[in-house]
Amino acid sequence: MYHYDDFDRTLVAERVAEFRDQVARRLSGQLTEEEFKPLRLMNGVYLQLHAYMLRIAVPYGTLSSPQLRTLAHIARRYDRGYGHFTTRQNIQFNWIKLEEMPETLAALAETGLHAMQTSGNCIRNITSDQWAGVARDEIEDPRIYAEILRQHSTMHPEFSFLPRKFKIAVTAADHDRAAIRVHDIGLRMHRNGAGETGFEVVVGGGLGRTPFVGKTIKPFLHKRDLLSYIEAVLRVYNQYGRRDNIYKARIKILVHELGAEKFAAEVEEEWRAIKDGALALDEAVVADIASRFTYPDYETLTDEPASLQTARASDRRFDTWFRNSVAPHKVPGYAIVTLSLKPEGAPPGDATADQMDRIADLAERYSFGEIRVGHEQNLVLPHVAQRDLPALWTVLDAIGVATPNVGLVSDIIACPGLDYCSLANTRSIPVAQELTRRFRSLESAHNIGRLHINISGCINACGHHHVGHIGILGVEKNGQEFYQITLGGRADEHAELGSLLGPAVPYEQVADVIEDVVAAYIELRVRPDELFIDTVKRVGIEPFKERVYATH
Amino acid sequence: MPLIKNAAEIDDPYLRALDDAPVPEQGAVLLPAARFLADAQDLAGRSGQTGVIWRNDRDIGELAPWLDKLSLVALVFPTFRDGRAYTQARLLRERYRFRGELRATGDVLRDQFLFLHRSGFDAFEVKKPGDAQAFIDAIHRYSVFYQPAADGERGTLWRRIKPAPARHNAVNEFTS
Ligand code: HEM
Ligand code: SF4
Numbered sequence: 148m149y150h151y152d153d154f155d156r157t158l159v160a161e162r163v164a165e166f167r168d169q170v171a172r173r174l175s176g177q178l179t180e181e182e183f184k185p186l187r188l189m190n191g192v193y194l195q196l197h198a199y200m201l202r203i204a205v206p207y208g209t210l211s212s213p214q215l216r217t218l219a220h221i222a223r224r225y226d227r228g229y230g231h232f233t234t235r236q237n238i239q240f241n242w243i244k245l246e247e248m249p250e251t252l253a254a255l256a257e258t259g260l261h262a263m264q265t266s267g268n269c270i271r272n273i274t275s276d277q278w279a280g281v282a283r284d285e286i287e288d289p290r291i292y293a294e295i296l297r298q299h300s301t302m303h304p305e306f307s308f309l310p311r312k313f314k315i316a317v318t319a320a321d322h323d324r325a326a327i328r329v330h331d332i333g334l335r336m337h338r339n340g341a342g343e344t345g346f347e348v349v350v351g352g353g354l355g356r357t358p359f360v361g362k363t364i365k366p367f368l369h370k371r372d373l374l375s376y377i378e379a380v381l382r383v384y385n386q387y388g389r390r391d392n393i394y395k396a397r398i399k400i401l402v403h404e405l406g407a408e409k410f411a412a413e414v415e416e417e418w419r420a421i422k423d424g425a426l427a428l429d430e431a432v433v434a435d436i437a438s439r440f441t442y443p444d445y446e447t448l449t450d451e452p453a454s455l456q457t458a459r460a461s462d463r464r465f466d467t468w469f470r471n472s473v474a475p476h477k478v479p480g481y482a483i484v485t486l487s488l489k490p491e492g493a494p495p496g497d498a499t500a501d502q503m504d505r506i507a508d509l510a511e512r513y514s515f516g517e518i519r520v521g522h523e524q525n526l527v528l529p530h531v532a533q534r535d536l537p538a539l540w541t542v543l544d545a546i547g548v549a550t551p552n553v554g555l556v557s558d559i560i561a562c563p564g565l566d567y568c569s570l571a572n573t574r575s576i577p578v579a580q581e582l583t584r585r586f587r588s589l590e591s592a593h594n595i596g597r598l599h600i601n602i603s604g605c606i607n608a609c610g611h612h613h614v615g616h617i618g619i620l621g622v623e624k625n626g627q628e629f630y631q632i633t634l635g636g637r638a639d640e641h642a643e644l645g646s647l648l649g650p651a652v653p654y655e656q657v658a659d660v661i662e663d664v665v666a667a668y669i670e671l672r673v674r675p676d677e678l679f680i681d682t683v684k685r686v687g688i689e690p691f692k693e694r695v696y697a698t699h
Numbered sequence: 700m701p702l703i704k705n706a707a708e709i710d711d712p713y714l715r716a717l718d719d720a721p722v723p724e725q726g727a728v729l730l731p732a733a734r735f736l737a738d739a740q741d742l743a744g745r746s747g748q749t750g751v752i753w754r755n756d757r758d759i760g761e762l763a764p765w766l767d768k769l770s771l772v773a774l775v776f777p778t779f780r781d782g783r784a785y786t787q788a789r790l791l792r793e794r795y796r797f798r799g800e801l802r803a804t805g806d807v808l809r810d811q812f813l814f815l816h817r818s819g820f821d822a823f824e825v826k827k828p829g830d831a832q833a834f835i836d837a838i839h840r841y842s843v844f845y846q847p848a849a850d851g852e853r854g855t856l857w858r859r860i861k862p863a864p865a866r867h868n869a870v871n872e873f874t875s
Contacts, residue, residue, distance in 0.1 A: 154855045158843040165840055169810065177829075185780060186810055268780070298845040298856060304817035305789055305848065308782025385786045420794060425847040431860045 151259040167249040191262025202265040207275035207293040208236040208520040212507040219503035232496040270300035277521035289319035310388035311396035328642035351402030354608035364411035375426040379418035443515035448480020458537035471551035486526040486548040496524030555592040557583040564604025571604035573621025573628040598679040614638035628654040635683040667694040703823040708831040743768035755783035776805035792819035792849040812837035819849030
């Protein structure tokens, strides 16, 4: 956990006071809605279909138990008893009144949470691997750099009115759980030949109307140069990014239009001019931020204690959950536990206030008071002693967050779609709900294996449909809801955009088509452990197409 | 339009020469970039003060050779959402060491004062009369700045490891 100091607390409090004043000016008519809009957006307040929505940042996905309780309190006191975890390690509340926003933000500030820059054309919440600090395949805790970037980008005077929003993700593991290649800037920590750690810098990734996988413009950046280099990228973007057309304003378009090499050269030139200036990150600065992170005081334990083995042998449901939702931890005797927010028939990513409170308690009891939010819209308890797993599971199961479908076909990522979103063409939550019903049989889900379905209710791609193994995109045709289906996308270290299966299908047929695609995969795979994504890679889209369009 | 300088509302001493009439030798004048560049040698040698209005899509580096002859650069916000001039301002102050007046013009609102000020602006042509009164409040609303910028702040990341003397009065920093 990162702990706020007086600087951080003061800044957040000053921000709340400023927003209180802005809301008051809006309510009294001194500010027009047009003038107020960018101000509220930079405090996470969106105007949605039915009401204002508040999007709260969970920087790099790390939450403490008191923070999660605060979120529960907000859900209960200012919303309708639940919140919605998003794909960017944020949580959204859909029903908060504008008049109550300042109070809500003040309540958040008390536990070190804020909604700054979760919206608007600025540098957004910095995201990272939800397993940061505990993953076995990690070389360093990427959150230290994510926190440095968070601070540096907060209220950045030069970059608060960029051509478009700007998203940065950081990972330090071999396996990319932060989808860095579909971000405006993706940073991958790795070691160079000399054994030093630094960053590969990837720019221009992003989904939406014109999806791109990001391109590497700097294979190895020294840590000392992190801020100056990012500043240079943003400076080039701020000057040359297009402002004539919002659909062409993301950095991905600039990188595409200039070409990655030319773009890299522009950045390099700007960077040379500033790299030895005020932004150089000396070791003392990094060490100071690192010292504000606390780590659990782990016990000396061994892996697979007898009690765990007994529980697995005696309870099949527990064993199924264990095999699905528990991952290895870098410390012996501990485990990383994923809590599925994808129960059958419910909107993906929703958690009730009661669930949040209970999870906060469980985290205190079993996970050193720490919770993580992942981009797959699930929660994680990152430091659970393996001997505690049976007891923990009993409670998780009772509160409905132990569906053993993590990473499986019913662990669907979906945007709010027509149910909440004013930009939507189609529904997405009901599609997800229907699919979780179709694939409710865990046995068959486990037989299908790892398969990510992503659903977006319009071309903005909030549900990341391009990088779903199966992507579903809602489009409108003559006032009716149709869905385009893509196969073969992925957001990890082999990031790729999916290919279109064929003509869009109407709402009523989506679930049937997906079932057919899955059935075709089961027939096509050469071995039971050939993953869906690998089968698609091997055989291409045609065999799926034939099967689906022959039957529908 | 009210002009704020040194935290007070003042009368603009500059005459805007927007048409093609000859530029007087005396007195402060403010010229569009194209007009200035067309005749830069002569205009830079005037005995009166010379200011230039610079568009936000034109490379500010082009102005570098003339900066020590200019008393004012006016940068433009066609809408408050278009933030290119923040970068131009920082480059003028930090890279080209421009010490004259740096004026924000166009769609300048009080909620941008702090960012403008931190980017190096020290004069503001505001749209709403009440905004002039709000200036002092707006730039003192925050006491913590995470990042260094053109206002002389070092940024919290660095301040934490080496506490600094109290913040200087940055309002007058660039006005010599
Ligand atoms: C309901 C209100 C929402 C609105 C009005 C909205 C609006 C938008 C728009 C307009 C874009 C495209 C911007 C661009 O790429 O230039 C976008 C992108 C995005 N949204 Fe949302 N969104 C909403 C909710 C959500 C939710 C709930 C999530 C998470 C589940 C989300 C995650 C994202 C992500 C990750 C992208 C980026 C896609 C990319 O990489 O380009 N949004 N959103
Ligand atoms: S993808 Fe479209 S429908 Fe879905 S939340 Fe984003 S803007 Fe709304």
